[in-house]
Amino acid sequence: MPDEPVLSLYNPxxxxxxxxxPDEPVLSLxxxxxxxxxxxxxxxxxxxRGGDPLRGGDPLRGGEPERKxxxxRGGxxxRGGxxxRGGxxxxxxxxxxxxxxxxxKNRCPRCGAIWALRGVSLSLFPGEVLxxxxxxxxxxxxxxxxxxxxxxxxxxxxxxxxxxxNAFLLSRQARKQIRRESMGMVYQNPLAGLKMDYSxxxxxxxxxxxxxxxxVARLKQRVYELLEIVEIPAYRGKETPASFSGGMQQRVQIxxxxxxxxxxxxxxxxxxxxDLSVQAKVLDVIKKIIREAGIAAILVSxxxxxxxxxxxxxxVMLDGEVIERGLTxxxxxxxxxxxxxxxxxxxx
Amino acid sequence: xxRDYNFAYLDEGAKKEIRRSILKxxxxxxxxxxxxxxxxxxxxxxxxxxxxxxxxxxxxSDILKVIDQxxxxxxNAVSIKRLIKECAAxxxxxxxxAATVIQTRHRIPEIPLRGDQILVLQVPEPEPLRLVEGSDxxxxxxxxxxxxxxxxxxxxxxxxxxxxxTAAAGYPVMVHxxxxxxxxxxxxxxxxxxxxxxxLYLFGAGREKKIYAIPPYTKVEALSFDDVPFQVESFAxxxxxxxxxxxVFLDEIYDERTGEKYYQCSDSGYCEGRRRGAG
Amino acid sequence: xxxxxxxxxxxxxxxxxxLTGLSRRGEPYFDPGLIEGHLKLLLDRVMSEAGLYGxxxxxxxxxxxxxxxxxxxxxxxxxxxxxxxxxxxRPLSLDxxxxxxxxxxxxxxIPGGQWLGPTYDYTHRLIQEDxxxxxxxxxxxxxxxxxxxxxxxxxxxxxxxEQGLMRASPDPEGDYFDITKRPLLFPCPRSARLQALxxxxxxxxxxxxxxxxxxxxxxxPNVGELRCGYxxxxxxxxxxxxxxxxxxxxLLTEVxxxxxxxxxGQSPEREKELRVAAGYGISxxxxxxxxxxxxxxxxxxxxxxxxxxxxxEFVLLSGDTLEMNxxxxxxxxxxxxxFQSKLDRVREGMRREERRPAP
Numbered sequence: 009m010p011d012e013p014v015l016s017l018y019n020p021x022x023x024x025x026x027x028x029x030p031d032e033p034v035l036s037l038x039x040x041x042x043x044x045x046x047x048x049x050x051x052x053x054x055x056x057r058g059g060d061p062l063r064g065g066d067p068l069r070g071g072e073p074e075r076k077x078x079x080x081r082g083g084x085x086x087r088g089g090x091x092x093r094g095g096x097x098x099x100x101x102x103x104x105x106x107x108x109x110x111x112x113k114n115r116c117p118r119c120g121a122i123w124a125l126r127g128v129s130l131s132l133f134p135g136e137v138l139x140x141x142x143x144x145x146x147x148x149x150x151x152x153x154x155x156x157x158x159x160x161x162x163x164x165x166x167x168x169x170x171x172x173x174n175a176f177l178l179s180r181q182a183r184k185q186i187r188r189e190s191m192g193m194v195y196q197n198p199l200a201g202l203k204m205d206y207s208x209x210x211x212x213x214x215x216x217x218x219x220x221x222x223x224v225a226r227l228k229q230r231v232y233e234l235l236e237i238v239e240i241p242a243y244r245g246k247e248t249p250a251s252f253s254g255g256m257q258q259r260v261q262i263x264x265x266x267x268x269x270x271x272x273x274x275x276x277x278x279x280x281x282x283d284l285s286v287q288a289k290v291l292d293v294i295k296k297i298i299r300e301a302g303i304a305a306i307l308v309s310x311x312x313x314x315x316x317x318x319x320x321x322x323x324v325m326l327d328g329e330v331i332e333r334g335l336t337x338x339x340x341x342x343x344x345x346x347x348x349x350x351x352x353x354x355x356x
Numbered sequence: 357x358x359r360d361y362n363f364a365y366l367d368e369g370a371k372k373e374i375r376r377s378i379l380k381x382x383x384x385x386x387x388x389x390x391x392x393x394x395x396x397x398x399x400x401x402x403x404x405x406x407x408x409x410x411x412x413x414x415x416x417s418d419i420l421k422v423i424d425q426x427x428x429x430x431x432n433a434v435s436i437k438r439l440i441k442e443c444a445a446x447x448x449x450x451x452x453x454a455a456t457v458i459q460t461r462h463r464i465p466e467i468p469l470r471g472d473q474i475l476v477l478q479v480p481e482p483e484p485l486r487l488v489e490g491s492d493x494x495x496x497x498x499x500x501x502x503x504x505x506x507x508x509x510x511x512x513x514x515x516x517x518x519x520x521x522t523a524a525a526g527y528p529v530m531v532h533x534x535x536x537x538x539x540x541x542x543x544x545x546x547x548x549x550x551x552x553x554x555x556l557y558l559f560g561a562g563r564e565k566k567i568y569a570i571p572p573y574t575k576v577e578a579l580s581f582d583d584v585p586f587q588v589e590s591f592a593x594x595x596x597x598x599x600x601x602x603x604v605f606l607d608e609i610y611d612e613r614t615g616e617k618y619y620q621c622s623d624s625g626y627c628e629g630r631r632r633g634a635g
Numbered sequence: 636x637x638x639x640x641x642x643x644x645x646x647x648x649x650x651x652x653x654l655t656g657l658s659r660r661g662e663p664y665f666d667p668g669l670i671e672g673h674l675k676l677l678l679d680r681v682m683s684e685a686g687l688y689g690x691x692x693x694x695x696x697x698x699x700x701x702x703x704x705x706x707x708x709x710x711x712x713x714x715x716x717x718x719x720x721x722x723x724x725r726p727l728s729l730d731x732x733x734x735x736x737x738x739x740x741x742x743x744x745i746p747g748g749q750w751l752g753p754t755y756d757y758t759h760r761l762i763q764e765d766x767x768x769x770x771x772x773x774x775x776x777x778x779x780x781x782x783x784x785x786x787x788x789x790x791x792x793x794x795x796x797e798q799g800l801m802r803a804s805p806d807p808e809g810d811y812f813d814i815t816k817r818p819l820l821f822p823c824p825r826s827a828r829l830q831a832l833x834x835x836x837x838x839x840x841x842x843x844x845x846x847x848x849x850x851x852x853x854x855x856p857n858v859g860e861l862r863c864g865y866x867x868x869x870x871x872x873x874x875x876x877x878x879x880x881x882x883x884x885x886l887l888t889e890v891x892x893x894x895x896x897x898x899x900g901q902s903p904e905r906e907k908e909l910r911v912a913a914g915y916g917i918s919x920x921x922x923x924x925x926x927x928x929x930x931x932x933x934x935x936x937x938x939x940x941x942x943x944x945x946x947x948e949f950v951l952l953s954g955d956t957l958e959m960n961x962x963x964x965x966x967x968x969x970x971x972x973x974f975q976s977k978l979d980r981v982r983e984g985m986r987r988e989e990r991r992p993a994p
Contacts, residue, residue, distance in 0.1 A: 181501050203509075210513040217512060218505045224515055224581045246516055367719060392816040395712040400961030402968065425972045429644035432968050438645075462972045480965070492948055493821045519987065524980050525973035543976040563958050565818035589979040608975060622972060 032170055034271050034304045035132040035155070040164035042150055042328075045121040124150040125161070126328045132272065137298060137305045139319025139336060141312055141351065147328040148308045149196070152276040155306065156193045157183045169271055188218045192265025196277035198257035201264070202249045208235075209245040212264045219268055234263040238293050255286035259293055266297060273298075273305040279314060291317055312355045316340060324348045364411040364444040370394055374412040374567070378558060381569035386531025387499070388482050393565040396439075403436055403461060404562030406478035410440065410459045413474065413558075419447040421455035426463040426605070426622035433461070450625045462525070464546040466604050466626040469555035471572060477540045482561040482568065484528040484538040504536050504579075511579060521584070530577050531570055539576075545588045545605045550576040596621045599630040659701045670694035679886075679920020680704060684956045685711035686815070686834045688885050688919050708956045715815075724882065725869045729889060731787060734864040739791050741857050741893060747788040752863060754923070791860040792891050792913055801893075801911040821948055828936065828951060832929045833917055835954035843954070844928035847935050847944040856931050859893040859913065863921055888923055890916040892930035896938070912937075 125147045132138050140148045153159045155166070157175075166175040169190055175183065187193075192215075195201040202211050209231045216227055232242050238259040249257050258278050265273055275294065279287040295318060298305055307319055315322055315336060322339050324332040324347070332345045343349040362368065370392075377391035396404045414420070422437040424430035428450040436459065437448060449455050452465040461478040469475055485495040488506040498504065507528055514521045526541040529550065539547055540559055550557060550570055557570040570576060580586040595602045597618045604626065606619040621627035670678060671694045682693050685708045693711060700706035736752025739745045751757070795801040812827040814834075819827055832840060848855070865884040872880050892914045916930030935944045943949045953959065 181503075184501070184503065206509060206513050207516050209516045210509055213512055214505065214509055217508045222508075222582045224512070224584050227512065228516075361717065365717075367717075369719075390818040390820060392818060395709075395716045395957060397713045399709065399964060400958045401963075401965030402961060404961075425969045427644075430969055431644055431648060434644045434648055438648075461968075462970075480962070492952075496820075518984060520980075520983060522980050522984075524976035541970075541973045543972055545976075563962055587983075589976055590983075605972070605975075607971060608978075
């Protein structure tokens with residue numbers, strides 16, 4: 009919880025919101041650019057937009073040879089998808105990835121590269137929830153994945169938690185460290201965020217163990233604390249997430265994400281596909297956590313209702329760009345961009 | 357057919373290459389050095405890795421002991437000893453204090469080894485992370501980044517499900533605070549012998565084509581949580597039926613005629629020595 | 636005698652070996668040359684998996700182990716370990732193969748023609764005690780028959796390449812990986828992959844290729860060309876003087892298989908293009924099915940997918956005759972110390988359960 013309220017200045021001529029915040033942002037991103045394929049940024053006619061692929065190194069997700077779809081697991085295969093979710097969870101696929109229908113307009117006609125993000129910038133301040141809304145193909149999930157180092161962007165600067173260096177350029181080890189200690193991520197697909205062949209308790213403890221806690225009693229204590237926060241009965245800690253309903257799996261992910269008390273929480277379409285009543289429960293838990301822990305969060309969703317419920321500020325994305333940003337209330341009340349207007353008016 | 361084998365079977369080129377791999381392994385304790393493993397007249401999975409190491413380091417002045425499951429008389433040990441004797445005229449012994457090179461499968465002798473002795477261990481699966489990760493590429497990356505979280509997670513999972521760690525023989529150890537290694541399928545009972553030993557431990561995996569080492573006076577710790585101490589096998593209340601020893605690893609045996617259960621020293625050389633000493 | 640005897644293990648082994656000797660002695664005595672003459676295909680398989688071309692040695696090995704391919708390959712590989720390696724031959728000029736058999740399934744007729752050669756493909760599998768071999772031999776020897784056909788057969792792949800239907804293959808790497816000297820680490824170069832496949836156990840290689848065919852009726856590969864024949868072995872000796880020695884001929888089967896599939900575009904539009912991709916298979920002797928299977932795997936290992944046939948680590952590491960047989964059979968070795976350790980854990984668990992207060 010920030011000690012002072014967020015101040016905002018509205019400049020009608022520029023059509024943008026300016027935020028003045030006495031504190032430092034926990035996360036500051038500029039010029040995030042991502043495209044797939046052998047794109048030549050010059051095709052765009054704007055050398056400032058493209059850029060050389062970062063030399064930062066491999067994304068942290070994947071690295072298994074020739075195996076797609078299976079989220080980084082060895083050993084026994086997971087036991088299938090979550091019951092209670094609408095439709096089968098996508099295995100490694102995502103409509104925003106190359107070849108998806110929504111991206112045809114993002115294709116460079118000359119070099120065939122598919123643009124997912126064009127020079128996206130944002131800042132995240134302590135204790136606030138930043139919503140990112142857009143339809144499939146807008147780039148919002150790619151954005152979340154880049155922030156969590158699951159993908160390596162082509163260009164962009166990311167400054168985290170007061171550190172001066174560009175986090176995208178750090179070594180794999182350093183990025184893994186940051187990820188484990190300072191960030192928590194909840195994926196839309198629980199298969200991506202949880203290991204189905206381990207118990208719920210082990211899943212939640214994963215980042216705690218990685219942060220070098222080797223005391224079993226303390227680990228168990230923290231796990232049961234977290235289970236209570238996300239309202240899962242303690243006796244179910246021994247079971248694997250495969251036997252849980254979709255909503256419960258998301259709550260396990262949430263427990264895992266906040267286990268290490270990270271400064272930043274990333275929520276990528278966490279309630280998409282869940283029944284409305286189940287969604288409500290998950291959102292309640294998130295609300296409670298954010299309020300009590302004062303954690304800063306980025307909430308990605310295509311559902312404006314979810315954004316309205318949780319986000320303080322919102323970015324609207326279309327075709328890989330931020331087309332509007334501001335306080336959630338103000339955007340809802342007074343959407344300026346045509347696309348935003350459509351979104352808002354379609355909100356029931 | 358060519359029956360004039362080089363001393364210790366392998367040609368000098370192969371020996372040189374294997375020795376270089378051994379030196380690299382000794383220089384990086386616990387790190388698995390890939391090497392060009394040769395095919396030998398005994399089967400893959402039957403000790404070709406350990407055998408290649410032994411054959412590469414043997415000198416005519418060495419005295420060799422070969423054990424399997426602790427016993428000099430085990431079929432596998434006898435078979436290997438015969439092959440080595442056929443192509444290298446070295447002395448052999450069953451006394452672990454008299455040997456200079458000991459090749460072993462699945463056990464470390466009871467009497468601590470000295471600085472002038474080398475223990476060569478046969479390893480079926482050198483990769484301790486195979487328990488949790490099937491891909492070699494990913495495991496190597498994990499070693500490179502010192503990212504052993506998955507193995508810790510597996511141990512934690514055991515504690516959640518069974519309230520104790522179920523990993524039995526071949527318990528993963530942290531060598532020199534850097535690499536997690538498999539001590540080969542020795543019982544947990546033998547794991548403490550690896551820590552700060554005087555002798556050199558060499559590990560050979562022929563089928564998987566890896567060599568690794570624990571040099572003398574190296575810190576070796578079994579992976580264990582702070583508040584769950586590492587447990588070794590318990591033989592409480594039992595003693596060796598032949599020599600009466602109590603503080604050693606015992607074999608559980610069922611008499612072939614009476615079906616009765618009895619215990620015996622796994623380290624046959626040690627047992628023999630005690631009986632000789634007793635009179 | 637106990638298996639891991641308190642004493643007398645050596646005596647037990649010697650007695651066991653005597654019994655083995657008894658088993659392999661059958662009546663009447665026969666010369667290994669009979670194997671070379673009558674069991675050629677078994678010989679070919681064993682040489683292929685051992686990676687050692689030596690028909691008389693292979694025949695002796697097969698005789699020594701009662702005809703077990705598993706044991707014979709073992710003997711040959713162990714034997715090869717004792718041989719010093721003096722030279723590398725020149726890359727084989729397979730274009731100059733002295734062709735025995737050459738067929739293509741992709742075109743009805745091809746430049747140079749379809750030559751059926753010796754094959755079991757058209758025989759009817761009826762067991763006949765008196766196989767009609769001898770008669771044909773006399774017939775061939777008696778007449779003065781012109782074998783026909785060109786001296787050198789053009790390749791079907793070249794037809795496709797000339798028409799742009801298939802991309803030219805990339806230049807081979809300068810340094811060839813030798814899997815008998817270096818362990819396979821992944822990702823591995825293509826020369827390593829091909830060697831591992833060529834030496835792979837026949838059943839495994841064929842089964843992996845089969846798994847692909849069963850699962851992917853959309854991507855059905857075709858045998859573009861299969862050739863079987865003799866190829867010259869030339870050695871540059873000594874290296875400085877560039878003299879070339881002719882070391883002899885070896886019998887090989889090679890297969891090109893074709894598979895239309897998407898490839899990364901090279902045109903300015905950088906679209907994905909549909910081209911014919913080719914896979915390569917080769918084997919000592921007349922191991923046709925294995926060579927075809929190898930060529931299929933050469934394609935599938937480049938394709939993305941979850942199935943095992945697309946996983947290089949799985950295919951290249953699980954298929955070696957010695958490793959698979961050795962490791963599976965090593966389970967017969969004593970494991971009682973490790974087993975004791977596991978029993979200890981189970982007993983500990985049982986003790987814990989007993990101590991737990993009854994609900």
